[in-house]
Amino acid sequence: MPNLWSPFGRVCFSMCVGVMGTALASPLYPLYQELWHLKPSDITAIFTVYMFGALTSLLFLGRLTNRFGFLPILRAGLILVTLGVLLSMLAWSTAAFVVSRLAIGLASGMITTSASIGLTQLDGRGDMKRTALVTTFAMTLGFGLGPLVGGLIAQWAPAPLFSAYLPSLLLGLMSIYALFRMRLPGAAPLAPPAPGRGLAQWLPSLTLPPRALRRPFWIGCMGAFSAFGMFSLYASLAPSFMRDILPWHGPALSGMSISMILFLSSSVQLLARRVRNKTSAVLGLGALTLCNLLLILTTYTESTPLFMLSVLTTAFGHGLTNLAGMSLVGKVATPGNRAGLLSSYLIVGYLGTIVPILGIGRLSDHFGLHTAIVIFCAVMALLTGTLAAAAHATPEVKPQAG
16 A cells, blocks of 8 residues: 555545545435425436536546646645535535536546546556556545445434535545645656647547557446446435335435445455456446346335345446456556546546436436336446447457557
8 A cells, every 4th residue: 555645645645535525415415305305307417517527627628737747737626626515515505506516526537637647657666557456446435435424424413414525625625735745756757738729728639549459448438438327326316216215214324335336346446456457347347237137126126135236236347347447548558648548538437427317317207216227227238238248359458568
């Protein structure tokens, strides 16, 4: 494990803290729903506002890390996400809450890209798979801590829509202080500035690997799409879903179920760090196929054991699929295109949290939550099953030189 006070450790800590606020609100959605009389589609729309912010950040701000270096962008992202958490804590209306989620989304894209690049530059061993593991582990841990801490506080503390945000706010301030006290061990070389002037510097610039590597790259991207989409289903509608089919529910339980997926995902990534990319991809996508089928059965049987098994299978698939995807990006990237490839990969992943979740919200309004979940899971099972077969038929990718 990295030393927390080293530059590498501080960037890990900042990435973890920076993404804590992203899923923190998930177990609180039923409270907001009751307070502001929201429909399921309103909840999914609020959830995807964050994702639109993150996607916008990756599309239009992705060049900032190459231009100014990872540390200034990481500092700016931490300041913005902390301000977003503060606004969430003080939100007096749906509009104010939506603005806070948008700010957190914009900051998330800045943090994940700049911190990932920073960890790559600060890792003296040059082990891309280790760096990918640390990156995904820090991100997953942060995503999991948010709903866990928020849900536990909201269950028993007074003023839950205020007090649930306090830990994330305090940790954000600590992280900002740590980053401004941080000194890089050496001047990390910046990539050449993006061509063009004025608006041209801010226009989207997506990067793809050489043509021979695009098939495995797209399989990795669509695996992230599927894994992000499944997690977003639990994060946006699990509290309402659990309230309908399980005998016990509440912010603590929904927060724990969301966090369980992410903590177990982190554990799976640690255990599978020496597994080949192709094997991780096939097993992960196969697990995502199975978890969708289990969730369909859960909607008809209202079985608690089946629901827990679907959560465990989702965690297994989420961990292996994300590890395979991030490792693949590390393999096919070179120093000149690493930021662009990472942004492209994350953009496809974030689309998985927007398009399917907006769809399930609309379906819920028209056909009911149970029918919407069955349709969602059937489509995702078909997608992930097809991707698993494609990954099995694709040769293992070798690291690129340079």
